[in-house]
Each structure stands twice: as structure tokens, then as C-alpha cells.
Amino acid sequence: MSPEFRVRVGQALGNERVRRNIRRAMDGLVLKRCKAFPDEHELTVLRRRGKLIRGHALANLPDLLRELERNCERNGIRVHWAETAEEGNGIVLDILRRHGAELVIKGKSMVSEEMGLNAYLEAQGIEPVETDLGEFILQLADERPSHIIGPAIHKDRLEVAELFANHFPEIPSGEDIEGLTAAARQIMREYFGRALAGISGVNFAVAETGTLCLVENEGNGRLCTTVPQVHIAVCGIEKVIARLDQLPPLLTLLTRSATGQPITTYVNMISGPRREGELDGPGEVHLVLLDNGRSRVHADRELRSILRCIRCGACMNHCPVYSRLGGHAYGTVYPGPIGSVLEPQLQGIDRLGDLPDASSLCGACGEVCPVRIPLPGLLRRLRAEGIRGRKGSRVIGRGSRRKPMHQLIWALWSRVNACPVLYRGLTGLATRLRWLVPTSLGPWSRTRAAPVIAPRSLHELARAEGLEGE
Numbered sequence: 001m002s003p004e005f006r007v008r009v010g011q012a013l014g015n016e017r018v019r020r021n022i023r024r025a026m027d028g029l030v031l032k033r034c035k036a037f038p039d040e041h042e043l044t045v046l047r048r049r050g051k052l053i054r055g056h057a058l059a060n061l062p063d064l065l066r067e068l069e070r071n072c073e074r075n076g077i078r079v080h081w082a083e084t085a086e087e088g089n090g091i092v093l094d095i096l097r098r099h100g101a102e103l104v105i106k107g108k109s110m111v112s113e114e115m116g117l118n119a120y121l122e123a124q125g126i127e128p129v130e131t132d133l134g135e136f137i138l139q140l141a142d143e144r145p146s147h148i149i150g151p152a153i154h155k156d157r158l159e160v161a162e163l164f165a166n167h168f169p170e171i172p173s174g175e176d177i178e179g180l181t182a183a184a185r186q187i188m189r190e191y192f193g194r195a196l197a198g199i200s201g202v203n204f205a206v207a208e209t210g211t212l213c214l215v216e217n218e219g220n221g222r223l224c225t226t227v228p229q230v231h232i233a234v235c236g237i238e239k240v241i242a243r244l245d246q247l248p249p250l251l252t253l254l255t256r257s258a259t260g261q262p263i264t265t266y267v268n269m270i271s272g273p274r275r276e277g278e279l280d281g282p283g284e285v286h287l288v289l290l291d292n293g294r295s296r297v298h299a300d301r302e303l304r305s306i307l308r309c310i311r312c313g314a315c316m317n318h319c320p321v322y323s324r325l326g327g328h329a330y331g332t333v334y335p336g337p338i339g340s341v342l343e344p345q346l347q348g349i350d351r352l353g354d355l356p357d358a359s360s361l362c363g364a365c366g367e368v369c370p371v372r373i374p375l376p377g378l379l380r381r382l383r384a385e386g387i388r389g390r391k392g393s394r395v396i397g398r399g400s401r402r403k404p405m406h407q408l409i410w411a412l413w414s415r416v417n418a419c420p421v422l423y424r425g426l427t428g429l430a431t432r433l434r435w436l437v438p439t440s441l442g443p444w445s446r447t448r449a450a451p452v453i454a455p456r457s458l459h460e461l462a463r464a465e466g467l468e469g470e
């Protein structure tokens with residue numbers, strides 16, 4: 001484990017308050033998901049359907065993206081392609097500069113987090129204001145999201161009250177949820193009225209109709225995409241689906257898996273700028289399609305399955321590692337099992353090879369994933385990529401975690417276990433010299449007892465019982 005990762009894990013485990021908040025939130029979400037899918041058969045059918053829809057989209061990705069571009073343009077949505085996060089940021093900045101926007105309101109978007117868009121815009125003199133309540137709280141706290149669905153899930157209302165009191169002393173908010181929400185509304189309303197441009201994410205982009213679908217619960221997404229003159233949607237290229245009739249099963253899977261809701265409060269279907277005679281809506285809509293390493297992931301038939309992800313967060317909610325650490329310990333935009341598979345592929349296993357190891361491989365993530373992504377299998381594949389690197393693989397940094405000392409130890413281990421004479425000789429010797437075995441084995445025994453060698457080997461016991469050779 002890298003020293004940085006160990007420090008972050010230590011901090012997370014040492015923070016009782018965060019651990020309590022995360023645990024409570026995860027327990028609640030797990031229970032809600034469970035109640036949302038009372039019929040096991042219905043769930044199985046839905047998951048199979050979700051997997052097929054997303055799998056079909058990925059199998060036809062280039063064609064569907066071209067179709068999406070064509071139909072969006074026909075609807076009046078201007079489509080931009082960004083190969084990297086830097087390119088994506090540049091495109092957004094160009095649009096904002098053209099309109100002289102100095103303030104931009106934002107709906108929740110993990111892709112914009114991936115691009116580091118807020119920091120980039122701030123450096124260019126443009127003020128981004130998060131309008132999702134969780135993201136707004138984090139912007140005040142200068143933190144990154146801890147969860148992909150509930151970004152501020154690690155904070156309790158008292159922490160939020162303290163933040164509001166420090167940043168907006170003129171607005172009394174109290175400490176109860178209603179008061180805090182009302183205060184946030186009051187603060188944001190002014191921004192909604194002033195901003196020339198709004199930025200949002202996209203949950204699904206429908207190729208056949210050129211429609212952008214965006215789900216949310218707070219109404220801020222609708223305001224960001226309709227009130228300002230310009231709407232910019234940022235979207236990973238994998239979010240495309242072929243047809244409009246594929247949306248309902250995906251939305252059902254997404255909302256029930258994420259929050260246990262049958263449907264979100266707002267489902268926004270954006271199919272172009274304001275038309276003649278319409279009373280509201282932006283004058284311009286832009287779609288920025290971001291690759292940022294996804295094409296490379298897509299080229300690998302096994303690893304590509306991670307691009308089926310619909311960002312529900314269920315794998316995180318059910319992960320015993322995530323539910324103890326929270327998202328910040330991972331040090332990446334996407335935490336939990338989804339992040340441990342996606343991030344090392346986007347950024348390189350040489351940089352983030354710790355993440356596939358940050359799993360107990362209990363299989364819970366794969367069990368709950370609504371689009372049946374084989375997360376445990378992908379984690380194992382990436383662990384192997386870090387050590388060996390599969391032939392023809394395009395994983396960045398493959399083989400970089402291979403250490404000569406480890407290789408030597410495993411080669412010896414394999415040799416000893418493959419040779420009965422050596423095995424018996426060495427285990428016999430170990431039992432006799434067991435008092436020499438250290439009681440501490442470095443990091444391995446930091447959280448568990450070091451193994452104690454038995455006074456008699458299994459073979460000796462079997463011999464004493466007259467069982468050897470049976």
C-alpha cells in the first residue's frame with residue numbers, strides 16, 4: 001500500500017464522526033434498495049434487461065455516437081468532442097467567454113468533477129456555483145464528493161449548520177434540515193437569477209432522438225438547464241443509449257438502486273434550445289462528449305463492461321470497505337468498487353494500483369450492480385494487470401507493481417509447495433524452530449495476529465494417528 005493511501009485510510013478510520021455518518025447513510029440506502037426490489041424475479045429480469053441495453057450500446061458505441069451527434073445537431077444542440085479533460089475544460093471556457101459569462105450555475109455532474117472543471121473555471125476568472133445541495137455544501141467546505149449519489153453524505157446537519165453560519169451569517173438557518181434547506185434555497189435563488197450559463201451532467205443520451213436525459217430530486221438541475229441563456233451538458237461518451245424506449249428500465253434500475261425511489265422527483269428530457277413561441281429554455285444548448293480514456297477501456301472486451309455503469313452508487317453502499325472508509329480515503333473522483341475498477345484504468349495502474357487491492361472481494365458489489373457488471377472479476381483482473389500485465393492489454397502501467405523480491409518469494413513458495421520432499425523438510429524444520437518466527441510481520445500483522453506455527457506438523461499428527469498414506 002502506498003504511504004499516501006495508508007495515510008488517507010488512517011485518517012478515515014480515525015474520524016469517528018465521518019465513520020458514524022457514512023455507516024448510518026449506507027445502512028439507510030441498503031435498506032431502501034432492498035425495499036424497492038421486493039420481487040426477486042422482477043429484479044433479475046430488470047437487471048438482465050439493463051445489462052443488455054448497456055451492453056448493446058457499448059457494442060455499437062461509434063455508430064451510436066455518430067447518430068447521437070446527428071440527431072442532437074438536427075435538434076439544435078451543438079455537439080463538441082473532447083478527447084481529454086483539458087480539452088473539455090477548454091471547450092466549456094470558450095462557450096462561456098463567447099457569452100461573457102462570469103458566473104455559471106452547475107447541476108451535479110461527476111464528469112465535471114473528473115474534468116476538474118470548477119478549479120479550471122475559477123483559475124480563468126469565472127465563478128462556478130454548485131446548486132445541488134450536497135455539492136453546494138462541499139463547495140463551501142472546499143471538499144470533493146465522498147459518494148457519487150450523495151456527495152456530502154459524510155456530513156451531518158450540525159456540520160452543515162456550522163458551515164452555513166460561517167459563510168452566510170446574515171441568513172439564519174438554524175440546525176434543522178428544513179431551515180438549512182430553506183437557507184440554501186434563498187442563497188441560490190439569487191445565483192439562478194444572475195447566471196448567464198448553466199452546466200449539467202447527463203444520465204443518458206438517446207441516439208435515436210438526440211435527447212439528453214437528466215434525473216434529479218431538487219429541481220436545481222431543471223433550473224440550471226432552463227433559466228440561463230446557455231446550457232452546457234458534459235457527458236462521458238459511454239452514456240449513449242440507442243432508443244428512447246430503453247430509458248424506462250434504466251431509470252427504474254437507477255433510481256431504485258440508488259435511493260430506493262420508484263422514480264426521481266424530476267426527470268428532465270432535453271431535446272434542444274428554446275423554440276419559437278416557447279416561454280422558457282435556453283437560447284443555446286451545447287453537449288460536450290468526453291472521452292478521457294474511455295475509448296482505451298472500451299477497446300478491451302472484458303474491461304469494457306465497466307462502461308455499462310449507470311452511476312447508481314449501489315456497489316459503494318454495499319461495499320464493506322467503502323462503508324467503513326467513506327469516499328475520501330480513495331483519493332479519486334469515483335470511489336468504492338466502481339472507482340477501484342474505473343480510476344486505475346483512466347489514470348494508470350502504476351498510479352492507482354492500490355485501489356483494486358482495497359477490496360475484500362466479498363462479491364457484494366457484483367451482486368447488487370443493476371447492470372450486472374462483474375466488479376469482483378474486474379478487480380482481480382486489474383490486480384493481475386498490476387503484477388503481470390496481460391499480453392495485448394492496454395491498461396496503463398500494467399506490470400508496474402511487480403517487485404523482484406515478491407517474485408522471488410512466490411517462486412520459492414511455488415517450488416516448496418510443488419516438491420513433497422522440500423515441503424516436508426521445511427515444515428518439519430519450521431515446527432522445530434517456531435520460536436524463531438517473529439510475532440510481528442510488519443503491516444500484515446498490524447491489524448491481525450501473526451500466525452503461530454503449530455508444535456507438530458499435519459503430517460506428524462497424521463502419522464501419530466496412524467492416518468498417513470490413507
Ligand code: SF4
Nearest residue numbers: 309310312313315369
Ligand atoms: S458499478 Fe454498478 S452498482 Fe456500481 S455505480 Fe455503477 S451501475 Fe451502480
